[in-house]
Amino acid sequence: MRAQGLVGWIFRHSAWLPLPLGLVFHGVIALGLRWVCMNAYSENAWIPEKWVCPLTFALLGLGAVLSWVMNVEGLRRLFRDWGIRWVMPLVFFLVLPSALLAAFWCYTLMFLTGWA
């Protein structure tokens, strides 16, 4: 079950790491979305229109997957080390927000792609 390599190393060294990692991932995705938007429809736009939807949906899908990974990993740590001091903060600051984010990315993706 152990994650290997760099990711495994990061995850083994701090119970809190899913939180900053999640924030960084979501920040990068948000910047990516902004980049697509500005380069598709600003004055000097160069992204062809046919790439706008695929690029955006790929980023939203990545957001959904990363939220899911962060969420499950946070919960796994919670149940593995039940009772330690950071259980409640972990629930409020990691698990609930990331579940909401995962649902948000998925729902947005379904909504925008016409599946929902």
Next chain:
Amino acid sequence: MRQEEKGRDVIQGTGKALALALGVWTLLFLSCFALLSHMTDVPSISLSGRPNRERRAVVAIRDPEKPFMQWGTRLFTWPYLSRHYGRAWLFTQASKEDQKEAIVAAMNEALRSCDSLDLFLLAHSNSFHEWVGILDEELRRKKLRMVYNTGCYNARQGETWLELGAKTYIGHPGNSVSPPFYVFYTRRWVKGSTVRDAFDEGNALAKRLFDRLERVMPSKIDSDKVWQTSHAILFGAGEMSIGDRP
């Protein structure tokens, strides 16, 4: 030996924690999903297409706006139109007269090659009826079907559009906040509701959204006032659905 047993316990414990995490995640996810659906719109997944897809065409026009708005229009609009129409065009303009020739050419091609043409005019107050007026009269009277116009005060063009050949026209009467209606209406129209049903539901859901926003921000939004200028008005026939021929 003891070390091996300990190792096995750790693995089993980790497996249990992971299984529990996945179970709780599923419940959390479904709760959040239900909350989002309640706040916006209920998903209605339908894998089967509407009949006559290859025989209908659509042209959508997004007028000059901030990049973010144009991006949002494309993300929401294009997947629906490209999936539910045999021929689909979405033009995003950089200025008011931008791509006029290409837009008129697309409408001409749609009228020549398909049985029906729908128009989505996703633009501020506009005069696109003048562009449609130069199309072949016989073809547009026969094939122009549903026209939806988000433009402020463009409900007043209702009779003009019917005279041009549209079988049904939907517009807004005042300085409107039309995107909520557009989203609710379009999702129902492409999934097979009649114009009338999609229109009624679109209006009801838009009003519900304005009411909710007023409850959250009472000092910023007066739902009744917004509603007076933003509700949609239907002209012409309301019984057709996307799969019907005009």
